[in-house]
Amino acid sequence: MTKTLTDISPADRRSAIRFILCMGLVSLFAAMTYEGAHGTIGPLMTDLGASVTAVAIIAGLGEMLAASLRFFSGRLADRTHAYWTLAIAGYVVNMLSILSPYGAEEKQALLEARDLRARAEALVALAEMELASRDDGSGTSIQ
Secondary structure, three states: OOOOHHHHHHHHHHHHHHHHHHHHHHHHHHHHHHHHOOOOOHHHHHHHHHHHHHHHHHHHHHHHHHHHHHHHHHHHHHHHHHHHHHHHHHHHHHHHHHHHHOOOHHHHHOOOOHHHHHHHHHHHHHHHHHHHHHHOOOOOOOO
16 A cells, blocks of 8 residues: 555654755765865876876776766666665765775775775774874773
8 A cells, every 4th residue: 555645644754854854964965075075186186296197087087987886886776776775885985984084095005905804904903003003091002
């Protein structure tokens, strides 16, 4: 039996509206993060000594990779009907990358790890170095 709009209680309607607004805010902040970072790629690469041609090629390849990822993840979502799972997983990955306490060098080391085991070992080593560097009397230092 399918519910019509008249069958939905006011409490359920308010709950649905709150959920939609929350997902909209999450999407807004994710887009702000992505677009904010995206605008700094060219100047950063130029500051690192890349030529205009190299910046254009790398940026173009990045856009192509992003479009391909969206295409194939869309096909995967259509095939598996896991729309919410994939959407929430994307937001979680975005949130975790923002909240990550590591700098650019550490994140680059994690990206360049040869496999998942090496990435896990690098992540554990980074966490141990972070804990070892803290000695604020809280007992969280590992030294």
